[in-house]
Amino acid sequence: MPVLSAAARTRLRLAGFGALLAGCSVGEYQYTEVEGRGGWRSERESACIAARPPSATITTLAAITEEGTCGMDFPLQIVAIANGSVAVSPNPTLNCPFTDALEAWMANSVQPAARAGFGVEVVEIKQISAYACRNRNNFGRELSEHAFGNALDVAGFKLANGREVIVQSGWNGKPDEQAFLRQIFGGACAIFTTSLGPTSNIMHYNHFHIDLAKMAPDGSPKMCKPPLGEASAVTAVTEVPADVTIAVPTAVPGAD
Numbered sequence: 001m002p003v004l005s006a007a008a009r010t011r012l013r014l015a016g017f018g019a020l021l022a023g024c025s026v027g028e029y030q031y032t033e034v035e036g037r038g039g040w041r042s043e044r045e046s047a048c049i050a051a052r053p054p055s056a057t058i059t060t061l062a063a064i065t066e067e068g069t070c071g072m073d074f075p076l077q078i079v080a081i082a083n084g085s086v087a088v089s090p091n092p093t094l095n096c097p098f099t100d101a102l103e104a105w106m107a108n109s110v111q112p113a114a115r116a117g118f119g120v121e122v123v124e125i126k127q128i129s130a131y132a133c134r135n136r137n138n139f140g141r142e143l144s145e146h147a148f149g150n151a152l153d154v155a156g157f158k159l160a161n162g163r164e165v166i167v168q169s170g171w172n173g174k175p176d177e178q179a180f181l182r183q184i185f186g187g188a189c190a191i192f193t194t195s196l197g198p199t200s201n202i203m204h205y206n207h208f209h210i211d212l213a214k215m216a217p218d219g220s221p222k223m224c225k226p227p228l229g230e231a232s233a234v235t236a237v238t239e240v241p242a243d244v245t246i247a248v249p250t251a252v253p254g255a256d
C-alpha cells in the first residue's frame with residue numbers, strides 16, 4: 001500500500017464512512033472531526049455558555065483538555081435538567097449545546113409523550129454513557145461524539161409514579177411502553193443529528209444513542225435509525241454482544 005498523506009487518509013476514511021451512511025440517505029457527509037478537536041466545537045460551546053442561565057443543578061467544570069483531542073472547553077456536570085425536575089443518573093458530564101438539546105427533547109417530546117401515555121411526567125433519565133474519551137466501536141478509528149461530551153446513551157426513564165420504562169425491555173414490551181419509546185425516539189430524530197435505537201445495530205439493543213455530530217454546516221442531514229416509520233415494523237435485536245454488560249444503569253459503552 002502506498003504511503004498516503006494525512007489529507008489522503010482523511011479522504012479515504014470519509015469516503016468509507018460516507019459509504020456506510022449512503023444507505024441512510026445522508027448523502028454528502030461532511031464530518032470534519034477526523035484529525036482533532038475543531039474550532040466549531042469551541043465556538044458552539046462558547047456561544048451556548050454565554051446564553052445559558054445559571055442553574056442549581058448544572059455546574060460548569062474546568063475545561064477538559066488533558067486527554068488530547070478529547071474534552072470540552074466548558075464541561076457541564078449535570079445533576080438534573082428541566083429546572084431541576086428531571087434527574088440524570090448517574091450524573092453525566094456533557095457539553096453545553098448537547099445539554100440544551102437534551103432539555104429541548106425533554107420539554108418538547110419526552111414529557112408530552114409521558115403525560116399522554118402514562119398520565120405522569122418523567123422524573124429521571126437513566127444513562128449508561130456520557131463523556132468518555134474513546135473511539136467509535138464500529139465506524140473505524142474516529143473519535144466518538146462521547147469524546148466531546150456531545151452524546152448520551154439513554155437506557156431508560158423513571159416516572160413520577162415510580163414506574164420505570166427501560167429501553168431494552170420496553171422497546172418490544174408493554175404496548176404503552178412501545179408507543180412511548182417510539183414516539184420519543186422520533187422526537188430525538190428531530191432534535192439530535194444522530195439518533196440510534198434498538199434494531200439500528202447490535203450495539204444499541206439496550207439504549208438510544210443521541211448526539212449532535214456536525215453532519216453538515218447547517219446541522220443536517222441527520223442520521224435516524226431505525227427510521228420512525230419502520231420502528232414498529234422491525235424486530236428487536238435480541239442477540240447480546242459477549243463483551244457488553246446488560247445491567248442498567250451500569251455503564252455500558254455504546255457503539256457510537
Ligand SMILES: [Zn+2]
Nearest residue numbers: 153209254256
Ligand atoms: Zn453512544
